[in-house]
Amino acid sequence: MGAVAKSLALAFGQLSDRAILRVLLKTVAITLLVFALLGVALFQAILAASAYVGMSIGAEATYFVSLLVTLLLAWLLFRVVALAVLQFFADEIVIAVEECHYPECAATARKLPFNEDLGNSLRGVGRALLFNMLALPVALVLFFTAVGPAVVFLLVNAVLLGRELTDMGWFRHRPTADAPSPVGKIDRLMLGGAITGLMAVPILNLIAPVVGAAAGTHLVQIFQRKSP
Structure with missing residues (x-):
């Protein structure tokens, strides 16, 4: 618990770092652009579909429906899209954190090639979609408990996020492709839970x-130093 709290405090404290701000701006801009393009595509698709069946609902109604659907998809998929985008800039965050707090490790942080970044990103998206789809029936069964669905999705995404966020720092230091992360499952779960909670809060979900x-980078470094 102490390591996770310390890692989060250090991460928030470095938000003013120029390198971190650059990644933040790029990630937010590209993520919002993805959903904006999705909204435009939905608008055009609804217009085409209504014209095909010979039933025009008007531009204003089409705009309203496409906006509503886009906002719903953004609420459901923001984490998936933002993490997929962030994966391509993760090395910049790792290096910024290490140069500031762990300068002795900065020189050894391996910059992942594009194909490896792409593979990690696609695997992360696949895991997120798969496990959230598997959790959906459980959430539906618990729908009338009010808090049941929220708890189910919080746990699932906490596990997924904890893994993804620590892997971003670990992949650049692991000695072999199958070397296990030094961060334990409980600490990964707590970090993932904290970030999942933040992503449910407007404005905070952007950062x-x-x-x-x-x-996650701090956690990897903390636990690497504890390893014999």
């Missing part, structure tokens, strides 16, 4: 992925 990646 949560970057804070999580920085905190």
